[in-house]
Each structure stands twice: as C-alpha cells, then as structure tokens.
Amino acid sequence: xxxxxxxxxxxxxxxxxxxxxxxxxxxxxxxxxxxxxxxxxxxxxxxxxxxxxxxxxxxxxxxxxxxxxxxxxxxxxxxxxxxxxxxxxxxxxxxxxxxxxxxxxxxxxxxxxxxxxxxxxxxxxxxxxxxxxxxxxxxxxxxxxxxxxxxxxxxxxxxxxxxxxxxxxxxxxxxxxxxxxxxxxxxxxxx
Amino acid sequence: xxxxxxxxxxxxxxxxxxxxxxxxxxxxxxxxxxxxxxxxxxxxxxxxxxxxxxxxxxxxxxxxxxxxxxxxxxxxxxxxxxxxxxxxxxxxxxxxxxxxxxxxxxxxxxxxxxxxxxxxxxxxxxxxxxxxxxxxxxxxxxxxxxxxxxxxxxxxxxxxxxxxxxxxxxxxxxxxxxxxxxxxxxxxxxxxxxxxxxxxxxxxxxxxxxxxxxxxxxxxxxxxxxxxxxxxxxxxxxxxxxxxxxxxxxx
Numbered sequence: 174x175x176x177x178x179x180x181x182x183x184x185x186x187x188x189x190x191x192x193x194x195x196x197x198x199x200x201x202x203x204x205x206x207x208x209x210x211x212x213x214x215x216x217x218x219x220x221x222x223x224x225x226x227x228x229x230x231x232x233x234x235x236x237x238x239x240x241x242x243x244x245x246x247x248x249x250x251x252x253x254x255x256x257x258x259x260x261x262x263x264x265x266x267x268x269x270x271x272x273x274x275x276x277x278x279x280x281x282x283x284x285x286x287x288x289x290x291x292x293x294x295x296x297x298x299x300x301x302x303x304x305x306x307x308x309x310x311x312x313x314x315x316x317x318x319x320x321x322x323x324x325x326x327x328x329x330x331x332x333x334x335x336x337x338x339x340x341x342x343x344x345x346x347x348x349x350x351x352x353x354x355x356x357x358x359x360x361x362x363x364x
Numbered sequence: 365x366x367x368x369x370x371x372x373x374x375x376x377x378x379x380x381x382x383x384x385x386x387x388x389x390x391x392x393x394x395x396x397x398x399x400x401x402x403x404x405x406x407x408x409x410x411x412x413x414x415x416x417x418x419x420x421x422x423x424x425x426x427x428x429x430x431x432x433x434x435x436x437x438x439x440x441x442x443x444x445x446x447x448x449x450x451x452x453x454x455x456x457x458x459x460x461x462x463x464x465x466x467x468x469x470x471x472x473x474x475x476x477x478x479x480x481x482x483x484x485x486x487x488x489x490x491x492x493x494x495x496x497x498x499x500x501x502x503x504x505x506x507x508x509x510x511x512x513x514x515x516x517x518x519x520x521x522x523x524x525x526x527x528x529x530x531x532x533x534x535x536x537x538x539x540x541x542x543x544x545x546x547x548x549x550x551x552x553x554x555x556x557x558x559x560x561x562x563x564x565x566x567x568x569x570x571x572x573x574x575x576x577x578x579x580x581x582x583x584x585x586x587x588x589x590x591x592x593x594x595x596x597x598x599x600x601x602x603x604x605x606x607x608x609x610x611x612x613x614x615x
Contacts, residue, residue: 192487232485244484254486255532260479264375266472274471286465289376289421302519305512324516329475330482338474341467 179204179214180221187231187240194237235326236333268294269303269325274340277307277318295319303328377425378465380407385462392462397455398436401429432458489524540573545580553590553605561601 174182182204186195195203200211215231215238222230222243232241242250261269268291271283284291298304299319307320321334331337374380384403385395405426411418432455552564564577581603584590588611593602 189491189493191490193490230485234482239487241485241487244481247484247486250486258483260476263472266475267375267468270468270471270475273475274468286461286468287376288378288425288461288465289419300515302512302516305515322512322516324519328482329478330485331478338471340471 174204176217179206180218183214183218184240187238190239192239194234194239196237200238232330233332234330235323237327262294264291264294265298268298269321272298272304272319273321273325273334273337276320278320279310279316279318281316283319377422378462379469380404380422381425382462382466382469392459392466395459397429397458398433401426401433404429428454428458537570537572540576542576542580542583545576546583549577549580549584550589553603557605559603561603564603 183200186200186203197208197211200214201208204211204214206214215233219231221227228242228246229240230243231238233239267287268283271286272278275282275286280291280295283295295304299306301324302322303325304319305322306317308318309315310318326333374383381400381404384400384407385392388400388403390396408418408422408426435454549564552559561578561581565573581590581592581601585592588606591604591606591610593604594600
C-alpha cells in the first residue's frame with residue numbers, strides 16, 4: 174500500500190470504529206506496517222486535518238486512536254448536539270486526583286489525605302468505572318487498593334497515566350519517604 | 365464576624381482550614397495555630413447559630429487544634445524529651461497534612477480543564493457491522509476480561525442508550541382565532557347550506573377547536589348569517605345558512 178492508501182485505510186478504519194477506536198498495535202496489524210509507521214501515519218493525518226476545511230481529526234486517549242470532530246468547531250456542533258453530561262463534583266475530582274497520583278491506594282489513605290469520609294465518592298467512581306480494584310493490601314482486613322481505569326484516561330483526555338503533570342516537590346518527597354517506609358514494613362500487594 | 369459561605373461549600377475540615385488560611389493570606393508554614401484555631405472555632409459557632417448540622421469530623425479537627433494550642437502553652441517537660449525524636453510534633457504533622465491536601469486541591473483544576481477539553485471532541489458510536497463481522501464473537505472473549513471491563517462496557521451501553529432518547533423539543537398546539545374560524549365556516553357554508561354541528565369537524569378535533577367553533581357560530585348567528593335550531597337539550601344543533609333575502613327578513 175502506498176502512503177495515500179494507508180491514509181485512506183486509517184481514515185476508514187477509525188471512522189467505522191467510532192468511539193471504540195483502535196490501538197497502535199491493532200492498526201499496525203491491520204495495515205501491515207510497524208507501530209512507528211502507524212505513529213507517523215496518524216501524525217500526518219492530524220497534520221492534514223489542520224486544514225480549516227476539515228471537520229474531524231484523530232485524538233489519542235487511553236491508548237486508543239479515535240476519530241473525533243475538531244474542537245474548533247464545537248459551537249457549531251453544539252447546535253444540534255446539546256451536551257447534558259453532568260460534570261464531576263469537586264469531591265469526586267479530589268478523590269480522582271489522589272487515586273491518579275498515588276495508586277495503588279486504599280480508602281483509608283484517601284480519607285487520610287482529604288480528612289473526610291470518602292466512601293460514597295469512591296463507590297460512585299467505581300460504578301462510573303473511573304477507578305477500580307487493582308489488588309488488596311496484605312494487612313489485617315485486606316483493604317482494597319484502587320487504581321484508575323482506561324475510562325478515566327479517556328474522560329480526562331489523556332493517552333496514558335504518564336501524561337499527568339508532575340506534582341509539587343513536597344508530594345514527591347512525601348511519596349518517596351512513604352515508599353521507603355512501606356517497603357521496609359508492610360506492603361505486599363497480592364492479586 | 366460575618367461569613368458568607370456555608371459549611372456545605374467545603375470538602376471537609378481540612379478544606380475549611382485551608383480556606384481560612386488563604387483568607388488570612390498567610391503561608392501554611394507561617395500559620396499561627398492559636399490564631400487560626402480561634403477563627404476555625406468562630407466559624408463552627410457561626411454554623412451552630414444558623415442551626416446547621418456540623419459533621420463530627422469538623423469537631424474532631426477542632427479538638428485537635430485546641431490540643432495543639434494547649435500543648436504550646438504548657439512548658440515542655442523533660443519527660444517528653446525521650447519521645448521527641450520519635451514522635452512528630454502535632455503542629456508540624458497538621459501542617460504537613462494541610463500541604464499535602466492543598467497540593468491535591470490545586471491539581472483538581474487540571475482535571476477540570478481536561479474534562480472540559482475532552483468534551484469538545486465528539487465521537488460517534490461504532491458503525492453496526494455485526495452482520496458482516498469477520499471475527500467470531502467468541503474471539504473477543506478470549507481476551508483477559510474482568511468484572512471492571514464488564515462495568516465499563518455497561519456504562520458505555522448506558523451512555524449510548526441515552527443518546528437514543530429523542531431530542532428535546534417543544535410542540536406548540538395550533539391555535540385558531542374565532543375570526544379565522546368564521547372565515548373557514550363561511551367558506552364551508554358556500555357549498556353546503558344546511559348541516560349539523562357535529563358535521564363541521566374533521567377527525568383530529570381538540571377541545572379548543574370545538575369551543576372556538578361554537579363561539580364562531582354564535583357570532584355568525586348574532587349577525588344573522590346563519591340560523592340555529594335544536595330539538596331538545598344536548599341534541600345535535602342544526603345550522604342553516606341564510607341567503608341575502610332571508611337575512612333581510614330577519615334583520
């Protein structure tokens with residue numbers, strides 16, 4: 174396949190897949206090219222979509238390439254598509270932020286940071302599949318350890334967890350100290 | 365002291381304390397615990413005066429603040445010396461917790477921005493090609509799926525289902541004025557001189573239309589364009605169109 178055919182193939186595949194999208198690996202297999210070539214191909218496609226006469230582009234969230242309308246024209250699309258999506262509450266966002274940065278983390282640790290009961294918020298976030306159980310802490314009671322999901326990444330427009338901005342130094346130091354402490358004492362994650 | 369915000373606006377006692385520190389425009393490191401304790405208590409009292417229920421966790425922090433305050437007022441005994449190196453100073457511990465919490469509090473705005481950003485990209489439901497799908501459905505199940513994948517799939521179905529709901533729209537009932545109805549009836553009488561009230565209506569008749577028609581007929585009768593006749597109560601009304609001659613006779 175030449176360049177034009179590959180671009181056409183990519184466009185068609187992503188159109189059909191809709192919000193499910195395709196991973197780099199899947200596209201590489203279907204188009205019979207390497208993953209690096211897929212990356213280049215997507216980049217070229219996005220570049221071409223920058224033309225103001227184009228209404229769609231490719232976004233990269235939760236490790237999947239997805240075809241989406243361009244944000245520059247959202248006001249136009251909103252005329253027919255009114256979003257009645259409810260935004261997450263501040264409490265939910267706080268818990269999400271803590272889990273995202275400190276995963277795997279138990280409910281008790283989340284509540285310790287927030288200084289307030291977070292049981293309901295956690296339950297709600299699990300039901301929305303933004304966070305999930307990733308293991309159990311090997312201490313009495315075997316508390317659940319929470320981590321973020323792919324739905325979380327997609328919802329917050331992140332391709333992977335590495336895209337999170339770094340936290341202020343203090344937390345980094347905190348975490349290191351804690352990790353050191355944890356490794357010396359109790360933590361052993363069991364599946 | 366006057367407070368404009370209620371306790372509901374806070375995500376917990378640490379949040380309230382952070383708010384008070386921010387209001388005082390001081391750094392967490394330079395916070396005078398005695399002073400902020402007073403403000404914190406004032407706030408809780410103000411809530412109490414408004415008969416608002418205060419969660420016990422707010423009271424727990426209040427007690428902790430008072431503990432720190434009282435500890436500072438007491439001379440340090442030599443007995444404590446042994447423990448000092450092992451135990452963190454409660455004031456330092458509180459400040460550390462506040463700092464940690466404030467860091468996460470600050471990063472919330474990032475998540476909010478990302479949430480808004482993602483909403484600007486619209487995606488579509490995958491095309492339904494189930495009829496011509498090349499891969500066997502059972503091949504999908506070979507993947508390593510757990511209950512959370514199921515939950516995620518369930519949420520997607522819910523989201524999609526919600527898209528199937530009809531778009532909100534307003535339906536305005538068609539209104540017709542008495543004048544318009546008179547015009548319509550006059551046209552009708554040109555072809556039929558005599559008819560019954562029930563004959564005037566077509567299939568989809570509304571209560572409003574009946575009322576308007578009735579009033580139009582009364583109006584026409586008043587002007588001697590038509591003449592009404594009814595045998596007995598609740599029986600059909602016979603309408604007779606009067607031509608020029610008869611109209612004069614009546615007039």
